[in-house]
Structures are given as structure tokens and as C-alpha cells.
Amino acid sequence: MRILIADDERVSTLMLERSLEKWGFDVVVAHDGVTAWEHISGGQPPALVIADWMMPGLDGIELCRRIRKTPLAVPVYVILLTARTSRQDLVAGLEAGADDYLTKPFDPDELRARIHVGQRTLGLMANIKRLTGLLSICSYCKRIQAGKDWEQVESYITDHTDALFSHEICPSCLAKVMAELDADV
Numbered sequence: 001m002r003i004l005i006a007d008d009e010r011v012s013t014l015m016l017e018r019s020l021e022k023w024g025f026d027v028v029v030a031h032d033g034v035t036a037w038e039h040i041s042g043g044q045p046p047a048l049v050i051a052d053w054m055m056p057g058l059d060g061i062e063l064c065r066r067i068r069k070t071p072l073a074v075p076v077y078v079i080l081l082t083a084r085t086s087r088q089d090l091v092a093g094l095e096a097g098a099d100d101y102l103t104k105p106f107d108p109d110e111l112r113a114r115i116h117v118g119q120r121t122l123g124l125m126a127n128i129k130r131l132t133g134l135l136s137i138c139s140y141c142k143r144i145q146a147g148k149d150w151e152q153v154e155s156y157i158t159d160h161t162d163a164l165f166s167h168e169i170c171p172s173c174l175a176k177v178m179a180e181l182d183a184d185v
Contacts, residue, residue, distance in 0.1 A: 001119060002026045004046035006036035006063065007081070008055040012104065016050065016081075019108055023115075033058025037066060045074060048118050053082035053093065061096045068097035075125045077118035081106060 003025045007013045013029055020027045028046060030036035034057035039046060049067070053060040060080050067076055080098040082089070093101045099121070100114050135156075136145035143150040154165045169177070 001048060002028065002044070002046040003115070004028045004030060004036060004039050004049045004051075006030045006033060006049060006055065006060065007052035008032055009052065016106070016111075019111070020115075023112060025115075032056045033060070033063050036063055040067060040076060041070065041072070045072060045076060047074070047122055048077045048079070048115065050079045050081050051098075053080060053084050053089070060098075061093065064093070064097035075122060077122055079111075079114060079118065081111075 003020055005013055005016055005020070005027060007016070007029075008031045010031070013031070017027050017029055028039055030039055033051075033055050036049070036051065036055075037058055040049065040063075049063075051060040051063050058066070060082065064078055064080065067078060077100075078098045079100040079102060080093040081102045081104060082093070083104045084093075085103045090101050099118065102111060102114060137143070137153070138145075138150065141150075142153055144153055144156040146156055157163050158165065
């Protein structure tokens with residue numbers, strides 16, 4: 001897993017980087033918020049970001065806000081790691097979009113456990129398929145337009161989600177079909 005450290009304090013960043021590499025993570029370091037954002041919004045975004053609150057360019061809070069309001073190609077789990085210890089700071093960090101909040105100096109075992117929570121969360125998110133946007137559906141046959149082709153609703157949803165279908169007949173349709181069959185007799 002690729003982890004981005006966004007922190008301008010070089011000594012703590014080096015300690016954090018060495019710990020993460022020892023645990024087997026691919027680590028990228030940015031010493032300011034602008035560079036961190038470039039990594040996050042670039043071609044190879046990290047899966048997890050460990051960001052300091054106070055850094056030049058964009059601070060950690062604004063970085064969290066940008067991550068949450070920008071549609072990224074992949075979800076990013078954010079841990080805010082900061083010297084700010086008040087309850088109001090913790091709430092502000094989480095409300096800005098951080099997934100977790102740790103204070104400096106960090107305990108390596110706690111950080112590793114919280115990274116594992118992030119890995120589990122990202123693993124669950126990777127298994128979620130969802131439909132978004134506008135779907136064109138025919139008013140008569142109820143087919144959905146997929147590119148230039150039209151296909152059955154069931155086929156489209158099966159291809160784009162993990163939903164499975166079973167087919168039944170609802171009571172009002174059953175009554176209608178039975179009435180039609182009785183009329184034909």
C-alpha cells in the first residue's frame with residue numbers, strides 16, 4: 001500500500017517514514033500541503049495519507065477538505081497526525097474530512113493499528129459498486145441506454161453492480177394476466 005506523509009517537520013517525518021517502510025509500506029513524502037495535493041490528485045494517488053495540521057501551502061485541514069470535495073479516482077483514507085491536542089481540534093479535523101486523528105508524539109503501535117483500520121476500510125470500499133449519474137430509460141420497454149446500445153434493466157444493473165435478480169409477478173400484474181387469460185377463454 002502506498003502512503004503519503006504530508007508534514008514539513010523533517011525529523012518527525014523521517015522517523016515516520018522509516019517506521020512505515022519497516023512495516024512494508026511504499027512511502028512518499030511531501031513537505032507542504034500543495035505538494036501533497038499534487039500527489040493525491042496525480043496519476044498514482046496514495047491509498048492513505050498521514051497529514052500534519054500545520055504546514056505551508058495548504059494546511060492539513062484544507063487538504064482534508066479538498067480530498068473530500070474532489071471526486072478522486074480512488075478513495076483516500078486520511079489520518080491527521082498533529083501536535084494539536086484539544087477536543088475542539090479533534091472535532092474540527094474529523095469534520096474537515098479526516099478519517100482518523102492522532103496526536104504527536106505518536107505511539108508506533110497505535111499508528112500501525114490505525115493504519116490497519118484504514119486498510120480494512122479501504123478494502124471494504126473497494127468492494128462497493130454503485131451507480132451514479134443519469135440513466136436514460138425507455139418509457140415503453142424500460143430498456144436502459146448503455147452507450148449507443150439499449151439493454152434490459154436487469155442486464156445493465158447486473159453488469160454495473162453486484163445485485164442479482166429473481167423474477168416474480170406482483171399481485172396487480174397477476175390479476176391483469178389472469179383477467180386477460182379469462183377473456184381469451
